[in-house]
Amino acid sequence: MTRRYGLTRGDRWVLSAALLALAAAWAALGGDEGGMALVTQEGRVVARLDLERPTRLTVDGPLGQTVLEVAEGRVRFLSSPCRGQLCVHAGWLSQGGAFVACLPNGVAVRIAARSERYDAINF
């Protein structure tokens, strides 16, 4: 059995398996930034958007179609049929726990990070 740094072959096998597991765990846990946006319509989850995959999503509500856009790890309300347009003006969301809702059309978006930065958002 060859010995380097006092490690047996079995040691090296355990170590590399553990390192692989660690890397996988790290990737799964993610950082502080959010990795996924949870989209709800009238309180029901209608989509989970991976923020790393640029896309657009159209959600139907009582007033019409709300369009969400994902780009560069962020999400925003691109357009909305509501009058106030507060959701569109809220701009991009990226941090875990960040939340914007368009009440008139019943559409809400929340960044669901593995470790959320905030337990609640006050506004």
Added chain:
Amino acid sequence: MIRLLLVLSLLGGLLSCQSPPSVSRHEFMAFGTLVSLSFYGLDGEAASRATAAAMEDFRYLHSAWHPYEPGPLGRVNELLPLQGWFTYPPSLRPLLLRARELSRASGGLFNPAIGELVMLWGFHEDPRREGPPPDPKAVAEWVAAAPSLEDVELRGLEMRSRNPRVRLDFGAFAKGYGVDRVIEHLRELGVENAIVNAGGDLRAIGSKGGAPWVVGIRDPRGPGVLARIAVSGDESVFTSGDYERFFEYEGRRYHHILDPRSGYPARGLVSVTVVAGEGALADAAATALMVAGPEDWPQVARAMGVEQVMVIEEGGGIQLTPAMVRRLQWEKPVPEPRVRPLP
């Protein structure tokens, strides 16, 4: 090898310490807004039961306190202008009494007798019907009539108004009062660690297994979060802002927080955030301080008994009470805040 396995298992233990705590979140629409509940350490069944109870409470309170729809408060509002004695629903009594105390403490800046003015501006409808701001003459007449809760007499379960312009609208503190009632109910159900967040205004009780709940205060004018605040024990965080409801007409912006002294939207401040124990107090104070404006708000805060306040001026300046300075952690660069000790 055994030594190595031991080290690795310790590492594994450390990693598992970082796993997310058992916080569950539940959302539903009620009270004309999105309500979000967070529970710590509650199993699925208990969390569902608590959520169902909260949902039922909020829906009941919404219909009971809606000033402009048929229902207990709607009926009271039909009878008040007649100026005779009538029997009002007993469930309204604690709400009326607390509203009167808070209105007095605020020097009338929080005025729940403002319903007719709200209707003149069209803010009683959601969404507001498009159109110009009200006729200045009509607004001036309302201001001259000066309806307030002082015009409302209570005699046991009977009431009457001495002023025909009184129309009750508890919108400026109903959310806070409702959140308080729901927290009370959750406690009765054995819930000890929770946040009840009604459209951005919240009360948090307990903690996350000893760690405080972390609340982000959204930047009223830009994207993202302006500051964070750690809350535990039992605290409410309420913000009133000019961005919540507004309309634009001929290039001018009119928001929904009306100054009962002028009859027009309050000026000078973008938002007011109040941290206090009771939700109803935090809610009413946030409105009253918005109305008081950038110079006078500390006197009103003192009179109402709130010590932790952040106000954001129209120009972007930030003012804080000394007690609030100690609570906030900025999440983005901000101009040097002006610290305003309470008188």
